Amino acid sequence: MFIPDFYREPGSSWMVDLIRGNPLALAVANGSPEDGPFATHLPVIFDPETSGDWSGDLAGATLLGHMNRANPHWAALETGSLLLLTFTGPHSYVSPTVYEKTPAAPTWNFTAVHVRGVVEKIDSMEETLGVVQSTVRAFEGAFGNGWDMTESLGYFRKLAPAVGAFRFTVTGAEGMFKLSQEQPGEVRERVRESFGQSACVYKRETAGLMSRLP
Numbered sequence: 001m002f003i004p005d006f007y008r009e010p011g012s013s014w015m016v017d018l019i020r021g022n023p024l025a026l027a028v029a030n031g032s033p034e035d036g037p038f039a040t041h042l043p044v045i046f047d048p049e050t051s052g053d054w055s056g057d058l059a060g061a062t063l064l065g066h067m068n069r070a071n072p073h074w075a076a077l078e079t080g081s082l083l084l085l086t087f088t089g090p091h092s093y094v095s096p097t098v099y100e101k102t103p104a105a106p107t108w109n110f111t112a113v114h115v116r117g118v119v120e121k122i123d124s125m126e127e128t129l130g131v132v133q134s135t136v137r138a139f140e141g142a143f144g145n146g147w148d149m150t151e152s153l154g155y156f157r158k159l160a161p162a163v164g165a166f167r168f169t170v171t172g173a174e175g176m177f178k179l180s181q182e183q184p185g186e187v188r189e190r191v192r193e194s195f196g197q198s199a200c201v202y203k204r205e206t207a208g209l210m211s212r213l214p
Helices: 012-021 072-076 125-142 150-162 185-196 201-212
Strands: 024-029 038-046 062-068 082-094 107-121 163-178
Touching: 012 038, 012 082, 012 107, 012 163, 024 062, 024 072, 038 072, 038 125, 062 072, 062 125, 082 163, 082 201, 107 201, 125 150, 125 163, 150 163, 185 201
Parallel strands: none
Antiparallel strands: 024 038, 024 082, 038 062, 062 163, 082 107, 107 163
């Protein structure tokens, strides 16, 4: 991912926060010359048994994910193979009307993290169930209502044979946080205020990140 220096993440915590807040990743892997690359949208979490504080490019962090075993992407994945996970955070169109100056050009403010790493396919049904349960706990805590999965564990076991779970060891990550840093301070503040007052949730979330810029 091409990242101009002024759009780089202010700190590695920004990448961790974006991944946790936007955990539907796009997993991309090379395919055959005839079929081209594989790309699958799937939920990803930090491994609760190993996650902690990481610095720099998140190297050494462990993520957990799962996809449908019927997906040809699963059959193409091999333990030890490389995978790219991309995460998209808050983003929105910036109209030149907000700049209150001419000449001007429209643009798109956006945030994204690309994570590269090595895949370990999980064969054990118990470990697969563990990945599913850890994913439910993480998402119910962050996005749900605290649903208790206890009475559904039997149902989970019926679904598990169709689930392809994997462990992902990060070798490097990079984040792009394009939030009008190239603009003068007063213009950037007008963009932030405009986004913050918008009815669009994407604009308000983007404004929230702009407020965190140093």
